Amino acid sequence: MHFMTALKAAWRQRDSLLCVGLDPDPAKLPAHLAGQPEAIFEFCREIVDATADLACCFKPQIAYFAAQRAEDQLEALIEHIHRRHPEVPVILDAKRGDIGSTAEQYAIEAFERYGADAITVSPYMGRDSVEPYFAYPDKGVILLCRTSNAGGSDLQFLDVGGPAGQERLFERVARLVAEEWNTGGNCGLVVGATFPDEIARVRQLTGDLPLLVPGIGAQGGDIEATVKAGCSADGSGLMISSSRAILYASRGEDFAEAARRVATATRDAINVHRPT
């Protein structure tokens, strides 16, 4: 199924804009899992099973798996999600960006090896560095635009001119993606919850393009401001990602129940502010 079709169905069927981020940090895993050979997989699997009915998508962050030599556990995790929760799409958070011949290899990694439904990609190297992902017409490609970290401003806030005489780099990226790169209808953008004004601006520039919004929870982004700034006209359009606040709600054996409680509260806190 096309990523966008699956995402829209998940938004509607689950009544949820919550994206559950899977960033398994070994230093924070529940004590009873520590040291077990498949601890990362077991931890994420329990989180997934406890939150799948609350989430519009899952977003494993590949760095956490790669740092632990746990690619096989990431493969098993995504396979588990597809088998047990086939209606929840998986975004591989990888932020890749390279010349075409190398991007082809990254696309093989994300879509063929891991079976991800979408991938995050950096726009710095331009359109031809993104096109190899478009060769998979059912897959989503979510480009970095205005990231949630403070340092994002270093480049993304630079004024690059433009038709109206003033346009910041992230606005140019939003416009390029929405108006020129998204010919296959499979693009989205990353816009951090820590910058609601910029979410509103990106929404204004991109119609109903899906926005992946990290930065609530541990990073301090405001849910109400995010939802009010970012929802599309039909009250969806957002994948609001929370990772640490859900994953590490408890370090006891009740971690999955605790994660479910936080995920439920987060989904509800988002829904309160959605236009009806």
Place this chain on the structure above:
Amino acid sequence: MHFMTALKAAWRQRDSLLCVGLDPDPAKLPAHLAGQPEAIFEFCREIVDATADLACCFKPQIAYFAAQRAEDQLEALIEHIHRRHPEVPVILDAKRGDIGSTAEQYAIEAFERYGADAITVSPYMGRDSVEPYFAYPDKGVILLCRTSNAGGSDLQFLDVGGPAGQERLFERVARLVAEEWNTGGNCGLVVGATFPDEIARVRQLTGDLPLLVPGIGAQGGDIEATVKAGCSADGSGLMISSSRAILYASRGEDFAEAARRVATATRDAINVHRPT
């Protein structure tokens, strides 16, 4: 040893600015290796052993290994280089870029898991996305600046203003890295051989900062123009990367000898144009 110290020693001792890129594409491997379980490692190992005395550094491109589920072969390859050719530093070409907590994981992947001496990183997310790599004071951090692909112009050529009233994004990146981010003296920049005017401009902006220059060979960059534009005052300063032209010089059992011939010719073609 500090990456920069090792790089300078390799430039001098080997009289070479050639970086041998290791991009093992399974579709192009020598026929007699096809289908073997460790084909990627064996292929790269033979290339490395045949070219180590000609190269100032090796640059494995992680995408080619990840697409083939061959992380263990990448680990073994870098370990082999360190053991057999300890004087040749290894740059992991990964072009990572993420928020600090995730960048910490990528740094663990590159420097602790793989034992790379340096990594390539995207600047799009700003300084705080790069700082976790600086926590490893001996390691090199090579930031994308003006990439070798045509699409690189989409963002990197945008005029971002600046003190002189006109500055392109890649120039701003060069200046930020050289003047502000490089406090530990371990930064370099990626500037494509396909754009010699921009190499010259980056050299002008960055003093003797090492430049990693892909794009000769298969991508069509001109060696003479690259060397004349990019050498630092002492005739070094460049890591001129060639991958496909060396790796796939022959698909027969003589592939390593053929690679050595092309690497020798490339090193010599570079040296002809170096200032003396």
